[in-house]
Amino acid sequence: MRILVITVGSRGDVQPYVALGKGLQSAGHDVTLATCARFRSFVTDQGLAYGQLSDDILQLLDSAAGRAAMEETTGVLGAVRTTIRLARQANPINRRLLADAWAAARQAKPDLVVYHPKVLAGPHIAERLGVPVVLALPVPVSVPTGDFPLVGLPELPLGRWYNRLTYRLGGAGYRMYDGMVNTFRRDTLGLAKTSGAALTTRLPDGRPIPVLHGISEHVQPRPADWPEHVHLTGYWFLDDAARWQPPAALVDFIEAGDPPVYVGFGSMAGRDPRRLTRLVGEALRQAGVRGIVATGWAAWRRSSRQTPSGTSRRPHTTGSSLGCPPSCTTVGPAPPRRRFALASPR
Secondary structure (H helix, E strand, O other): OEEEEEOOOOHHHHHHHHHHHHHHHHOOOEEEEEEEHHHHHHHHHOOOEEEEEOOHHHHHHHOHHHHHHHHOOOHHHHHHHHHHHOHHHHHHHHHHHHHHHHHHHHHHOOOEEEEOOOOOOHHHHHHHHOOOEEEEEOOOOOOOOOOOOOOOOOOOOOOHHHHHHHHHHHHHHHHHHHHHHHHHHHHHHOOOOOOOHHHOOEOOOOOEOOEEEOOOOOOOOOOOOOOOOEEEOOOOOOOOHHHOOOOHHHHHHHHOOOOOEEEEOOOOOOOOHHHHHHHHHHHHHHHOOOEEEEOOOOHHHHHOOEOOOOOEOOOOOOHHHHOOOOOEEEEOOOOHHHHHHHHOOO
């Protein structure tokens, strides 16, 4: 089977899908992963075929306006405000991404489309090609549940109705793109207008789109009110832990005291990642614990030279160089399993 996996965003929006693609490949399928051009070599180095999407969205997020907006984003409602704030620049970018996604699909000729919810074209491309489609995501932000609120919104003692309502609030930011997606359906795909086009949850015949979550049920138990088409598969991790070796300075730090607390920044750290590192260092000091701060793909992007795949050439630096106290150190890009193993009690 030919499978098109399509995602857009930062490293955290790409790496899980590369791992998923490799798993599908090992099961005997031909996999093309379409994503931003910045990650072309990362995808191909993992043995997957590459489909090109524009890098414009990442360039916007890397701009001064984009970093300022991300820094001021708190929770889902903050994300909606950020979306509105950047809409003028984002609209042409999203139109190009719709076109790029269709071009990648025409080249890949898939029998199945697996897509990230940020890829607004995903289900519509599958409808045009007449092939099955699956929504895949590494966090539970798509399917409403009464068990817990949408990530980023507060837990309030208002009961299950409130928790379910938060998912409707979270989908509000997509509505501003309904017209754009319907124009794409009409002018590019030759399909009729549909309601809620930017956040489609159902197939043309009315059945729900299957949903995969790359989450372990041991970390997040499956909500009892999730429908049958929603699945927890376990994490999508790249099997690259064996090739990574921790720097000697990091090993020395870990062995010099109590097991540290792990703090991860991810891909987005706003305009001043050093300030965030200092805040984390102060929090660790007040808590009386040691810490490892994973500067990851954020601080390193502005303090180290990068490879074409978006990773830093420098795997480790001393905590003081990014504002950490002596009880804190930093680590650059590293396999998640190894990072957590290093911070575990001996």
